[in-house]
Amino acid sequence: MAKEILFTPYKLAGQELSNRMVMAPMTRSRSDNAAHAPTALVAEYYAQRATAGLIVTEGAPVSPKGVGYINVPGIYSDAQVEGWKLTTKAVHDKGGKIFIQLWHVGRISHPDFHNGELPLAPSAINPNEKSYTVNGFTNTVTPKEMTIEEIQQTVQDFKNAAANAVKAGFDGVEIHGANGYLLHQFFNGTSNTRTDAYGGSIENRARILFDILDAFKEVIDLNKVGVRLSPSLNGLFGITMDEQTIPTFDYIVQRLNDYNLAYLHLTEPFVPVDHLPFAVKEVAKHFRPLYKGTLIINRGFNKTTAIKVLQDGDADLVAFGVPYIANPDLVHRFETDAVLSQPDQSTFYTPGAKGYTDYPALAEQYSAELVTV
Secondary structure (H helix, E strand, O other): OOOOHHHOOEEEOOEEEOOOEEEOOOOOOOOOOOOOOOOHHHHHHHHHOOOOOEEEEEEEEOOHHHOOEOOOOOOOOHHHHHHHHHHHHHHHHOOOOEEEEEEOOOOOOOHHHOOOOOOEEOOOOOOOOEEEEOOEEEEOOOOEEOOHHHHHHHHHHHHHHHHHHHHHOOOEEEEEOOOOOHHHHHHOOOOOOOOOOOOOOHHHHHHHHHHHHHHHOOOOOHHHEEEEEOOOOOOEOOEOOOOOHHHHHHHHHHHHHHHOOOEEEEEOOOOOOOOOOOOOOOHHHHHOOOOOOOEEEEOOOOHHHHHHHHHOOOOOEEEEOHHHHHOOOHHHHHHOOOOOOOOOHHHOOOOOOOOOOOOOOHHHHHHHHHHHO
C-alpha cells in the first residue's frame, strides 16, 4: 500500500527529509539562565520530536536589542552557541534535521529588556500590544526610530547569528519576517512611515530583508536559508493590513525566487480577514504560483487538511505547532490515526520540564495506562 503523501520523503535543497511534516517554531521560554543559553533540557525537548521531517526552533534573538520575551535562547554569544550544540547533536543523533529561527522583535519589546532604553523599530509608532517581561505582560511603548546605522548594525547582527548557527551545527536558518516582528514592521505601511531608503515604496520597505540575504552569502549557503512570512496578518501584533500589503508580499515572494533558498514558510491568516477586500484569504493558493521553490504552509492544520493541501499542490511541506507540544511522536500518531494528547496551556512558557519534556510518546503512554489498569 502506498504511503500517504504526508509521510513520504522530501529533498530539501539537497537534504533528505524523512517526511513532509515540519515542527513549527514555538516560543517555550526554557532558557532561564543568565546567559539565555539553551540547556540540556532544551536539547531533550527537540530530540524527542526529531521524527519530524524538519524542526524549526523557537525564535532566537540575533542580538540583545532583538529580545522581547523572557527566558528565550539567543544566538549572539559564545555561550549560546555552545548551548545550541547540545540540541543539534541530540537531534542529529536521532536522525533529525533542524533549522534555527533568527528573530528580532523590534517594537514588540520593552525598555525593561534594554536597561531602560527604548526598543528599536522602523518608525516611532507604538504597536499598543503587550510585551512579556519579568514583571509579566506589560504595555508596549513608543519605540525609537532606527537610524540608518542601526539598520546596518541589525543586518550585521542577523549575519553574525547565521554564522553562529553554522558553528552550532544547525542544518540551516529561518529568517523570521512574520507575526509583526521587526522585519514585518518594515514591510507594513502602518508601522513604517519612513521617507528614506527603507520606507515609502514597496521596494524600500522590503529592502532590509534583501540586505540580510545578501549579507548571508558570506557566511552560509543560501540553500540552507528559509524565510517566514505572514502576508494576511491583521489586527494582531500591532499589524494592520492596507491596500499595499499584498502587493508588498507579492513583490517579496517573487524576488525571493532569485535567491535559491531552502524554502519559503507562509502562515494562513490567524484570524478571519473576509471583511477586508484587499486581503488574501487562502495564502498558500495565492502564493504557490508566485514562488518557484519549496513552500511550507502553517496554521491550524490536522492530518486530513495537511494531506489535502499537499495533494492539491499548494504546498510541499506542512508545519504543525501546538500539536507537537503534547505529542513528541506526532508523525507516528498521524500515521496510526492515534488520539492526540492535549497540551497544558498553563505550562507553555514556564520554566522546567513540566509541560515541556514530560509528554509521553504513544508507546510510553500505552505502557503507563496498562500499569494503572
